[in-house]
Amino acid sequence: MTVNLNQQHADKQLSHPKYRPDIDGLRAIAVLSVVIFHAFPTWVKGGFVGVDIFFVISGFLISTIIFENLSKDSFSFFEFYSRRVKRIYPVLLVVLSVCFLFGWFALLADEFKILGKHLAAGAGFVSNLVLWSESGYFDNAADTKPLLHLWSLGVEEQFYIIWPLLAWFAWKKKFNFLWVSFSILLVSFLLNIVQVHSNATATFYSPQTRFWELLIGSSLAYVKLFKSDLLDNLPPNAKNLSSVIGLTLIGLAVTTITKESAFPGWWALMPTVGTALIIAAGMGAWVNQKVLSNKILVWVGLISFPLYLWHWPLLSFEHILISELPTPKVRIIAILAAFVLAWLSYQFVEKPLRFRKDKKVTIILFSLMIAVGLVGYVTYLKDGLKSREVANLQVVNQGDVGHDEFREYYQAHFKLCTPLAIRKEALPWKDTVRCFQSKEGQIDTVIIGDSHAEHLFLGLAEELKNKNVGYYIKSGLPIISNKEFSAIFNEVANNQKITTVIMSSYWSQRLKEVPTDSSFKNELQKTINMLNKHNKNIYILDDTPNFSFSPKNCKFSGSYLRWHTCEDEATFFGKQKARYIHTLDDIEKVNLNVKILRTTQLFCDENFCYMAKNGELLYRDPNHLSINGSRFVAKNIILSNSNLSQ
Structure with a gap:
């Protein structure tokens, strides 16, 4: 088999892992943790670890697809990346476009300039690298960056670009997938441990200090595919214990880790290992079957991606327009609106395009993302388009307004x-x-x-x-x-x-x-x-x-949005x-x-x-x-x- 980037394998259909509703339940826990943390940070002080749960899930599912199809001689780079585009781009394009349009009418020039910069970074999936150069995830300025949350999407997409190539190379050289996964995992984890105290911001955003979390999922995918007897032959009590311990670790992570913790560091083992234990337990475990597979959590899991994309811009724009932390009532309204927008996006944007087999869809989506990125970059270069009406509204002599x-x-x-x-x-x-x-x-x-x-x-x-x-x-x-x-x-x-x-x-x-x-x-x-x-x-x-x-x-003042x-x-x-x-x-x-x-x-x-x-x-x-x-x-x-x- 020769796996390449040309049309040779464009028509191959990648096999995908069997659907597991408990994984959607895990997604629900992850996204709800993040959403609640962003809206009410004192309620779940470690809710930001929901992203780490997502990383393990993504690593598991993506690596399952890659390993299984490479082993069956059915892997196609074109098909793989085409599916990634149709999965991620549709709702992301809508969110980025809406943020730009809202910013056009609501944001001052300096605010709109930063939005343009982050719009371009989000479209190019390098938000983590751009934010790394600016400030920390937990600083006060973070609340006024509507696209801050796209940093995690940047890490995932960078993994999606690098990991299939490495896996393919390992397969060509007949290297063991588990050995490759674990070796890179170990290096990435050690870098994370070494750097978390000396350069916390870099460690938080850097792909090389985050990839180990996705590779936990990758290592588990190998075991599930090629050493399944190790997990399948475990007695039911052992599987139940695995899922209970996993859920407990996630619960402890959400409630005990804080933004003051040296994170990720050693702390990130709690949500990542917890997630891996739950996935490893399988559908037969009581927690997976009775808790994670219930209809409400599964529904939230299905809309978790658009919910993640929508919730933070709504909260951040509120903060910008009010110039202070919005009241609990206003934040609750924003979260409810995020759920509505997430469901609408899932039903009418994601589902219709995600499973379309037309190759033109991929090309159109990719082209639109480039266009959105260019619009954002031009907005940044033009200093927030100061000719907009809202950028020049003044009611008092400004004097100096900056440090x-x-x-x-x-x-x-x-x-x-x-x-x-x-x-x-x-x-x-x-x-x-x-x-x-x-x-x-x-x-x-x-x-x-x-x-x-x-x-x-x-x-x-x-x-x-x-x-x-x-x-x-x-x-x-x-x-x-x-x-x-x-x-x-x-x-x-x-x-x-x-x-x-x-x-x-x-x-x-x-x-x-x-x-x-x-x-x-x-x-x-x-x-x-x-x-x-x-x-x-x-x-x-x-x-x-x-x-x-x-x-x-x-x-x-002068705008109904200010x-x-x-x-x-x-x-x-x-x-x-x-x-x-x-x-x-x-x-x-x-x-x-x-x-x-x-x-x-x-x-x-x-x-x-x-x-x-x-x-x-x-x-x-x-x-x-x-x-x-x-x-x-x-x-x-x-x-x-x-x-x-x-």
Whole structure:
């Protein structure tokens, strides 16, 4: 037999494994785990392992087809890939097209640009490689990537391209399929173990650290086909035990693995081995027959692929349009809509095309996927097609709305901070050192804290023209017991030129960093005492409000698809402020040289807090001031505290 890519074997019909409803039941468990995790991540913290269940199932079914047909001299590359195209492309094309059309009317230019990039990656089945270069699967930005979930499809398709060729080569060279499968499995698994701690993102997305999961299925396929007596002759109790252990492992994986776990790593053995044990148990096992083969799970399993494709774009677009996590009710509606769309896609898109024997269908589907990919790529190259109406909707003066613009202004208008020892320890932003001062020479006024101190600097530096203002920041609570701030407080205390210290921090979030054997009040007072010994004038900012939505919601409106808001109920920030403001008040009462700089009233009245004032946007994200915002706050601080400028 000569297996090739030409028409020689195009007419051969590949034999397929006998249908097993329990495997559809497994698919149902996999997809439901993922869907629930994405909608309600606190319910099933390890629900993302559903993808690993899919990997084992795919490896088992695909390898069964490949091994069986190679052994029967009936394998055709054309037929194999044609079936893959007709199985995967129809619904995927619909989902990609709908996402693009919805994005056209709903997304801002930067959002649409990213969608175009991911559209092209999804059409080319390289989403995992593109996402690998961007960020992690569990970071905050992931929620605003409607095609994030296609990373797993990329891994599978890359396996489908490489594995049939390797299997064919092994068959030609008369290598044992099991030996080849297990050898590559072992290498892939070891790479996963070695790299998961040093490069977690790469290990999560990389095909070479994921293929072992599919190869577990491949190894099982070999045993099922060529060593079936090993499994068939097992007593019923052993098969029942295998399926029970398998289901237990999956259950433990879903409930105990979290996004903080070093995953995949060793943790991925739980869902993958669990899946393999269930498949190996066979249809006769009680769990397979009574639990996994019930009609409801089988139905969900049948629509699992379109359900997987639809659910995440719906949840992600909700998040983008609201600029915050949607309410549980809205998320439930999205999931119900995903089920409806999945069933419609299965009935009217997947089924009619999947089993069509016309070769033209394969060619048309392949051509359409190329076209969709090109559309996405052009959208990316054209920066999100800014000529679209929604890309230019503005309701307030935008000022700067991004972190890059904010820090570029610092670089252009201020000097790098002194002394050099402090600058060397400064936090970075890309290639920028986040430590500046308003003029050359010794500073006399210093702002200490985290990024909430940094965003205050710009306005104060411009308002206090007769002062040399600088800022020293770390990502932590600015107290002397925090080792991160040791060098900073030592420099400030011993530098007689520094007469004024302004402390500012994201207090509500930093309270958790207080030592367990102390209190926020005690730690802050110790810090004040140290500064008092060196005759510093001390000011503490009460912190500007943080909001539940993105500035984009405030900046853009006018489209019925953008759910516009520019205000929050005052209780949103008020509840957080109540956790620390009484401590700041008490510190002010007992320390004559401590003054609280109160800024909340600049943004909030009794009922609402406002992100924009006088038609001007004041924030660049939900809790950081923009250039406009920094100037607005600083101007009002100086008006209320004239001694700061003296």
